[in-house]
Amino acid sequence: MNLNQLTIKKAHDGLKKKEFSSVELTQSCLDRIKERNPELNAFISVFEGEAIQEAKKADELIASKKQQTLTGIPFCVKDAICTADRRSTASAKILDNYTPSFDATVIKKIREQGAVLLGKNNCDTFGHGASNENSMYGPVKNPHDLTRVAGGSSGGTAAAVADHMCIFGIGEDTGGSIRQPASFCGIVGLRPSYGRNSRYGIMPMASSLDTVGPMTKTVEDAAIVEEIIAGKDSLDATTVDVGVPKYSKKLKVESKKLRIGVPKEYFETEGMDEEVKTKIKTKIGEMEKQGLEIVEVSLPMTKYAIPVYYIIVPCEDSSNLGRMDGIRYGVREEAKNLYDVYTKSRRAGFPDEVKRRIMIGTYALSAGYYDAYYRKAQKVRTLIIQDFERVFSEVDLLVTPTSPFPAFKLGEKKDDVLAMYLADIFVAPAAVAGIPAISVPTGNTKAGLPVGLQIIGPRLGEEKIFKLANLIS
Numbered sequence: 001m002n003l004n005q006l007t008i009k010k011a012h013d014g015l016k017k018k019e020f021s022s023v024e025l026t027q028s029c030l031d032r033i034k035e036r037n038p039e040l041n042a043f044i045s046v047f048e049g050e051a052i053q054e055a056k057k058a059d060e061l062i063a064s065k066k067q068q069t070l071t072g073i074p075f076c077v078k079d080a081i082c083t084a085d086r087r088s089t090a091s092a093k094i095l096d097n098y099t100p101s102f103d104a105t106v107i108k109k110i111r112e113q114g115a116v117l118l119g120k121n122n123c124d125t126f127g128h129g130a131s132n133e134n135s136m137y138g139p140v141k142n143p144h145d146l147t148r149v150a151g152g153s154s155g156g157t158a159a160a161v162a163d164h165m166c167i168f169g170i171g172e173d174t175g176g177s178i179r180q181p182a183s184f185c186g187i188v189g190l191r192p193s194y195g196r197n198s199r200y201g202i203m204p205m206a207s208s209l210d211t212v213g214p215m216t217k218t219v220e221d222a223a224i225v226e227e228i229i230a231g232k233d234s235l236d237a238t239t240v241d242v243g244v245p246k247y248s249k250k251l252k253v254e255s256k257k258l259r260i261g262v263p264k265e266y267f268e269t270e271g272m273d274e275e276v277k278t279k280i281k282t283k284i285g286e287m288e289k290q291g292l293e294i295v296e297v298s299l300p301m302t303k304y305a306i307p308v309y310y311i312i313v314p315c316e317d318s319s320n321l322g323r324m325d326g327i328r329y330g331v332r333e334e335a336k337n338l339y340d341v342y343t344k345s346r347r348a349g350f351p352d353e354v355k356r357r358i359m360i361g362t363y364a365l366s367a368g369y370y371d372a373y374y375r376k377a378q379k380v381r382t383l384i385i386q387d388f389e390r391v392f393s394e395v396d397l398l399v400t401p402t403s404p405f406p407a408f409k410l411g412e413k414k415d416d417v418l419a420m421y422l423a424d425i426f427v428a429p430a431a432v433a434g435i436p437a438i439s440v441p442t443g444n445t446k447a448g449l450p451v452g453l454q455i456i457g458p459r460l461g462e463e464k465i466f467k468l469a470n471l472i473s
């Protein structure tokens with residue numbers, strides 16, 4: 001096995017036993033990136049020299065017995081997350097030359113342990129998309145089939161982890177952007193509860209939904225990263241002051257006593273791939289044989305999650321993206337007057353999908369429409385939250401497919417905006433409700449495409465989610 005194929009756990013143990021150095025581990029990831037990135041397009045920036053320097057420092061820490069869990073472990077980050085002194089574009093030309101002076105809190109926590117930042121991953125611009133085709137730096141290709149999408153919006157991170165260009169990655173999930181690409185690429189991706197991980201330094205898309213979480217090769221690795229990055233942050237007032245469990249140490253405790261709900265609405269969707277349905281149902285059958293109690297439940301509000309999501313998100317987007325004006329940072333287009341600076345910079349700096357969302361959001365928030373759209377969507381959002389709360393008084397966790405289909409062909413949905421929005425059908429509900437959910441691989445289709453199984457939990461129920469995910473993978 002090449003070093004780049006290791007998990008966090010194995011890489012950590014190998015570094016500890018001095019079987020290899022962080023420089024060697026980092027070099028093997030960089031070699032893989034060099035070999036594969038021209039084809040997959042998973043990275044926008046690779047920090048080769050800096051990564052080797054960081055690895056050398058990590059080796060010194062290890063030599064002086066100061067090794068922490070992530071010391072010397074190479075990782076990559078979605079480009080919509082700020083990294084100090086490292087270019088961060090959000091895959092938008094308007095930020096093509098943007099280099100933040102600070103790390104997002106979650107990145108700071110990881111780097112403080114001495115992890116090695118390899119580079120920044122391609123994504124849909126500002127997280128807008130489900131296929132990575134809305135990136136202004138070209139689409140990411142799926143490592144399992146180069147004619148297919150890697151998923152989105154954290155497609156570059158998913159492809160990089162799946163293709164072993166790194167040991168782990170950090171993605172962002174507003175409405176499925178960690179889970180859906182994780183499912184398409186065959187890796188593990190956790191969307192934490194809203195408020196569990198700090199959003200400070202995550203370029204905001206829809207502030208009331210944005211979350212940041214681990215994208216890894218195993219459930220154990222996701223638990224390891226999550227326990228490091230979670231927690232209260234004075235720089236993000238929405239983070240909760242609730243202790244962070246040692247998820248990775250509790251993976252095996254009492255996991256068989258869980259009561260699992262299977263929401264019928266997630267299997268009745270039109271256009272659902274039969275192979276995906278069968279795979280998930282077979283897995284649920286196996287879970288029952290493992291001794292878990294399985295019950296059918298109903299979440300009747302599920303069908304409103306997509307319409308609610310695609311009102312709230314553009315509204316918050318249109319407000320958040322107002323700061324991208326070509327004045328304070330980012331690329332400024334040549335112009336005659338102030339108004340021209342704004343329009344020209346925004347016209348050249350945003351792709352169509354971003355412009356579409358700004359227009360929809362501005363319209364829906366305008367006087368006279370606010371009540372009909374944004375306020376109404378927020379009311380229905382409450383009903384979706386209540387739907388989940390009711391079900392979680394009966395069961396511990398829910399099991400569903402992550403996506404109705406495996407990775408689709410590049411170009412297949414690109415020009416059909418509604419079809420692309422509908423791809424989020426199983427990932428949007430948990431996002432709208434602010435509750436945690438994970439996607440874990442559950443085998444491949446006959447054509448060799450990964451299928452992801454989603455586990456949804458109650459608010460701050462990450463510990464239970466990890467237990468079940470570990471048990472079934």
Ligand code: GLN
Pocket residue numbers: 126127128129130152153172173174175176177178205313424
């Ligand atoms: N597909 C969703 C969207 O386009 C995903 C967004 C996200 O989670 N960042 O809004």
